[in-house]
Amino acid sequence: MCGICGCGQTPDGTKLKPVTGKSQLILKQGHGHRHDKNENERLVKVEQDLLSKNNAYAGQNRIYFKQHNIFVLNLVSSPGAGKTTLLVETIKALQGRFPIAVIEGDQQTEHDADRIRATGTPAVQINTGRACHLDAHGIGHALMELDLKDHSLLAIENVGNLVCPSSFDLGEAHKVVVLSVTEGDDKPLKYPDMFHAADLMLINKTDLLPYVDFDMERCIDYAKRVNPDIHIISLSSTKGENFSVWTDWLSDRMTALFNREQTIAG
Amino acid sequence: MHELSLLENVREILESHALSQNFSKVTQVTLEIGKLSCVEPDALRFGFDVVMKDSLADGAELIISELNGLGVCRQCGQHCVIETLYDPCNWCGSSKVDVVQGLDMKIKDLMVI
Numbered sequence: 001m002c003g004i005c006g007c008g009q010t011p012d013g014t015k016l017k018p019v020t021g022k023s024q025l026i027l028k029q030g031h032g033h034r035h036d037k038n039e040n041e042r043l044v045k046v047e048q049d050l051l052s053k054n055n056a057y058a059g060q061n062r063i064y065f066k067q068h069n070i071f072v073l074n075l076v077s078s079p080g081a082g083k084t085t086l087l088v089e090t091i092k093a094l095q096g097r098f099p100i101a102v103i104e105g106d107q108q109t110e111h112d113a114d115r116i117r118a119t120g121t122p123a124v125q126i127n128t129g130r131a132c133h134l135d136a137h138g139i140g141h142a143l144m145e146l147d148l149k150d151h152s153l154l155a156i157e158n159v160g161n162l163v164c165p166s167s168f169d170l171g172e173a174h175k176v177v178v179l180s181v182t183e184g185d186d187k188p189l190k191y192p193d194m195f196h197a198a199d200l201m202l203i204n205k206t207d208l209l210p211y212v213d214f215d216m217e218r219c220i221d222y223a224k225r226v227n228p229d230i231h232i233i234s235l236s237s238t239k240g241e242n243f244s245v246w247t248d249w250l251s252d253r254m255t256a257l258f259n260r261e262q263t264i265a266g
Numbered sequence: 267m268h269e270l271s272l273l274e275n276v277r278e279i280l281e282s283h284a285l286s287q288n289f290s291k292v293t294q295v296t297l298e299i300g301k302l303s304c305v306e307p308d309a310l311r312f313g314f315d316v317v318m319k320d321s322l323a324d325g326a327e328l329i330i331s332e333l334n335g336l337g338v339c340r341q342c343g344q345h346c347v348i349e350t351l352y353d354p355c356n357w358c359g360s361s362k363v364d365v366v367q368g369l370d371m372k373i374k375d376l377m378v379i
Binding site for chain 2: 038040041042043044045046047048049050051052053054131132133135163164166167168188189192193195196222224225226227228
């Protein structure tokens with residue numbers, strides 16, 4: 001009988017009783033026979049992306065951001081790479097130049113949003129519960145809670161996870177992947193999807209380089225193999241090394257966006 | 267396990283098609299999964315029963331058709347089959363290869379009653 005799906009058919013077509021009462025079949029393609037066709041069955045073509053629903057919400061978010069000239073970053077990394085500290089220091093460096101708001105994603109707690117609010121910056125915490133990533137629908141709801149200003153920066157700190165958030169577009173302008181030197185230089189090859197999806201890689205905690213076995217050149221080579229166009233900045237959020245390269249990258253892009261909008265409006 | 271989220275999307279897509287195309291039961295779901303996409307076909311198979319239970323696709327067969335990864339080399343312009351996102355061009359060895367196929371995940375078709 002068919003040992004793959006448990007349907008109770010033999011290769012010569014005679015029927016056996018199913019082994020269990022459960023009718024659910026898990027079938028690999030091309031396992032040697034066709035199942036009985038119900039004469040009322042018909043084929044419906046779908047050809048629809050599994051992420052189509054999320055992508056539609058992301059599209060709506062993107063339209064909202066464009067209408068209000070909001071520059072949006074989606075920060076992704078493993079847990080503990082230093083995303084929240086990076087954000088706190090970024091806010092301190094850019095505060096007063098343009099309005100900033102933050103959406104924090106974690107499975108549980110308000111800890112990260114509290115750290116952002118302590119800088120005087122508005123923050124909404126999304127607790128995803130069992131889910132391992134933020135999705136565009138959740139961001140749309142968070143936007144209703146944030147009083148976002150026109151011509152502002154919105155930073156979305158995703159759930160710490162180097163796999164799942166890579167697939168879910170939130171409507172951002174750029175995905176920024178943060179990799180800390182304590183995690184190892186081969187992360188871009190071990191988790192290629194995220195580095196392929198990101199536009200910018202921040203190699204964080206460079207102040208710890210003397211204490212860890214991390215080959216900077218190798219890490220950059222691996223990231224470029226996965227994504228030849230990825231932009232890379234190494235920095236230390238806590239000690240400030242190279243931090244202005246990152247804040248310049250950010251403010252250059254924001255200024256370009258705002259100027260472009262003014263040109264179009266003019 | 268974002269495969270569960272993806273399967274919940276599949277169920278919602280089936281439900282919306284049931285209304286527009288007038289069917290009440292799905293007996294077979296065919297997915298096309300790119301080999302470079304961020305999903306594990308076995309995890310989809312594992313979660314399918316659970317997510318479809320008590321829906322219009324309760325008891326449906328799942329067929330997964332895998333699509334090869336394909337790239338175009340920036341250096342020599344040739345198409346090449348790639349197994350990972352960091353495979354070099356298998357013609358000239360360049361690491362600058364743009365993925366043109368294998369990242370997508372879609373529902374191809376359904377058998378319905």
